[in-house]
Amino acid sequence: MLIKILSTLIFITVSSAFANLRVVTTTEDLRSVTQAIGGEFVDVSSIAKGTQDPHFVEAKPSYLVAVSRADLLISIGLELESGWLPLLIRGARQPKLMPGEPGCLSVSEAITPIDVRSQADRSQGDVHPLGNPHFMADPERVLLVADLISKRLSQLDPSHSKEFAENLLKFKNQLQDKITIWKKKLGPCRGTKVIGYHMTFNYLFKFFGFEAVGFLEPKPGIQPTAQHILSLVETAKSQKVKLIVVESFFDPKPGQTLAEKTQAKLVLIPAYVGGDEQSKTYFDWMDNLVTELEKNLK
Amino acid sequence: MNPAISMNGLFLGNWGPAIAEGKGLKLQELEGQFTAAVDPYFFANFILSIEGADGSMSPEEAWVSTLGLPVVSLKVGKFLQNFGKNNLVHTHAQPLIDRPLVNQLILGEEAFNTSGIQADILVPLPWYVNLSVAGVSAKTADLFSAPKDEALANVTRLENLWDLTDATTLGFGISYAFGNNLASKLSQFLGADLTIKYVSPKGRGNLAVIWTNEYIQGWRPGLLTLAVPDWENGHGLYSTLMARVHPNFWLGGRFDEVSRTSSGTDKRTAENIVVAYVPTEFSTVRLQSGLTQATGEETKWQALLQLNVTIGSHPAHAY
Numbered sequence: 001m002l003i004k005i006l007s008t009l010i011f012i013t014v015s016s017a018f019a020n021l022r023v024v025t026t027t028e029d030l031r032s033v034t035q036a037i038g039g040e041f042v043d044v045s046s047i048a049k050g051t052q053d054p055h056f057v058e059a060k061p062s063y064l065v066a067v068s069r070a071d072l073l074i075s076i077g078l079e080l081e082s083g084w085l086p087l088l089i090r091g092a093r094q095p096k097l098m099p100g101e102p103g104c105l106s107v108s109e110a111i112t113p114i115d116v117r118s119q120a121d122r123s124q125g126d127v128h129p130l131g132n133p134h135f136m137a138d139p140e141r142v143l144l145v146a147d148l149i150s151k152r153l154s155q156l157d158p159s160h161s162k163e164f165a166e167n168l169l170k171f172k173n174q175l176q177d178k179i180t181i182w183k184k185k186l187g188p189c190r191g192t193k194v195i196g197y198h199m200t201f202n203y204l205f206k207f208f209g210f211e212a213v214g215f216l217e218p219k220p221g222i223q224p225t226a227q228h229i230l231s232l233v234e235t236a237k238s239q240k241v242k243l244i245v246v247e248s249f250f251d252p253k254p255g256q257t258l259a260e261k262t263q264a265k266l267v268l269i270p271a272y273v274g275g276d277e278q279s280k281t282y283f284d285w286m287d288n289l290v291t292e293l294e295k296n297l298k
Numbered sequence: 299m300n301p302a303i304s305m306n307g308l309f310l311g312n313w314g315p316a317i318a319e320g321k322g323l324k325l326q327e328l329e330g331q332f333t334a335a336v337d338p339y340f341f342a343n344f345i346l347s348i349e350g351a352d353g354s355m356s357p358e359e360a361w362v363s364t365l366g367l368p369v370v371s372l373k374v375g376k377f378l379q380n381f382g383k384n385n386l387v388h389t390h391a392q393p394l395i396d397r398p399l400v401n402q403l404i405l406g407e408e409a410f411n412t413s414g415i416q417a418d419i420l421v422p423l424p425w426y427v428n429l430s431v432a433g434v435s436a437k438t439a440d441l442f443s444a445p446k447d448e449a450l451a452n453v454t455r456l457e458n459l460w461d462l463t464d465a466t467t468l469g470f471g472i473s474y475a476f477g478n479n480l481a482s483k484l485s486q487f488l489g490a491d492l493t494i495k496y497v498s499p500k501g502r503g504n505l506a507v508i509w510t511n512e513y514i515q516g517w518r519p520g521l522l523t524l525a526v527p528d529w530e531n532g533h534g535l536y537s538t539l540m541a542r543v544h545p546n547f548w549l550g551g552r553f554d555e556v557s558r559t560s561s562g563t564d565k566r567t568a569e570n571i572v573v574a575y576v577p578t579e580f581s582t583v584r585l586q587s588g589l590t591q592a593t594g595e596e597t598k599w600q601a602l603l604q605l606n607v608t609i610g611s612h613p614a615h616a617y
Contacts, residue, residue, distance in 0.1 A: 052501070053502035060461065061426035061617060062460075062467070065420075065425070065426050068369075082614065083579070083614055084614060085614075087616060087617075090365070091420075093367065094368060100338075125578075223577075
């Protein structure tokens with residue numbers, strides 16, 4: 001009997017010594033990038049699905065169980081997850097995942113955000129004073145995020161740092177090549193005027209040189225109103241807006257109404273990796289966005 | 299390094315024969331919350347409540363919990379006890395404007411809230427299982443009102459939650475509390491709750507349906523012999539159904555039934571419906587109307603209108 005118990009304990013010890021690094025990310029974009037760098041040496045899962053608005057994820061206890069078993073928790077930061085992540089971190093009861101510990105990584109520290117508001121209050125809507133958290137739609141910022149993730153994976157699992165570095169190089173080379181292709185495709189469209197729904201694609205617009213002249217939300221996080229859409233009709237006509245870009249998980253009706261009253265085309269695109277069937281990885285998602293934008297600008 | 303500070307204000311209008319006192323418009327409650335990590339080892343949460351009726355201020359909750367322990371977290375201070383489903387919910391976060399009758403009449407008007415120490419253990423099973431065990435003051439808890447200062451009551455809760463699908467969860471909890479009462483005899487309380495929750499995993503503010511059911515039974519021997527007799531046996535339940543039918547609107551209703559035995563049996567039932575307009579996470583307007591029936595009394599109606607606003611730090615929402 002004693003031998004059985006001892007062999008079970010030895011098996012558990014040996015198998016955990018060779019176990020993969022368990023990583024939980026808050027979004028599917030981060031899951032995809034982490035998987036590309038960690039390869040076969042990490043087990044990655046995402047809390048928010050690509051079809052969900054990560055501002056409003058429900059802090060389900062099953063997420064708490066997943067976080068409690070993780071070696072590394074990767075989040076976006078800039079208060080994107082402030083409505084639910086603190087509860088999961090505290091509820092997980094894992095000291096190694098507390099903010100400031102190596103097991104807790106907020107990738108926003110790798111980038112310089114846009115839309116920073118030094119004077120913010122809630123009369124401006126649900127704003128993020130520290131900056132716009134939707135930077136994963138900017139591939140150049142994702143290069144920096146990838147560096148940070150690779151560094152942290154190596155810190156937590158030094159035995160595979162060589163493989164992480166190789167995977168990082170491969171990922172960055174592939175992304176650089178894609179950036180060239182995407183810029184070539186949408187380069188001629190620089191200066192295109194667009195209207196968004198939420199501020200989800202501000203980084204993407206900036207990356208391709210588009211100009212966002214308005215948003216269907218009167219203020220961030222506030223539902224579109226008939227009066228606001230009427231004011232956007234005037235804006236769209238006077239500014240010669242070509243595209244109304246709406247995250248596919250939002251109600252398309254306000255965008256459709258605006259498109260019907262103007263010359264602008266409505267484009268529904270997934271806001272995150274996993275937001276539709278085609279967007280399984282970060283590259284799939286960005287390819288999908290570029291294809292949709294290009295198709296509607298022809 | 300400042301704590302996260304937020305302030306919640308509840309403004310209430312109530313009308314109808316079912317309202318015993320305080321009809322009309324009033325400030326219902328102000329609640330200020332201060333939360334922060336104390337250091338790498340502790341997290342503190344202080345909640346001060348100002349009652350609208352008399353302006354009295356009291357610490358609704360004031361507790362410190364551990365941050366540095368794996369699997370278990372310890373909580374010390376004054377806090378809402380982890381008994382049943384509704385007892386942990388603050389007034390401003392209630393699905394309907396008022397608390398369920400069983401919580402008011404069995405656990406007490408001000409909820410089961412007292413000082414003590416609680417251990418929460420995340421049981422290592424494939425689904426979420428949390429075991430909570432607390433030793434609390436039976437003197438300061440209205441539920442017990444034990445005569446001796448040092449009297450302790452025990453509160454235990456086992457909570458399970460399963461993901462049925464990505465969108466649907468099933469939660470089941472059982473709770474048990476015991477301690478000496480004012481007659482120095484052992485009072486016992488038993489609770490069971492079942493919640494099914496569906497939240498569309500698509501986008502923001504899409505369809506959500508929450509069905510919550512809770513049963514509580516209490517035994518308080520010896521209280522009929524006191525100078526001011528009180529009920530000895532009681533039980534009751536509620537069933538609440540809430541649905542988000544639009545990103546800014548919730549509809550819902552609740553059925554209540556409670557029975558308490560003292561010299562006779564006092565049975566009460568109530569049916570309420572509510573509509574809530576939620577323009578943002580920080581403000582809600584709710585209109586509630588309902589009927590209450592009590593033993594030997596006529597059916598009475600009530601109508602409640604409440605404005606609920608929060609300023610300050612972004613609140614994290616419990617599931």
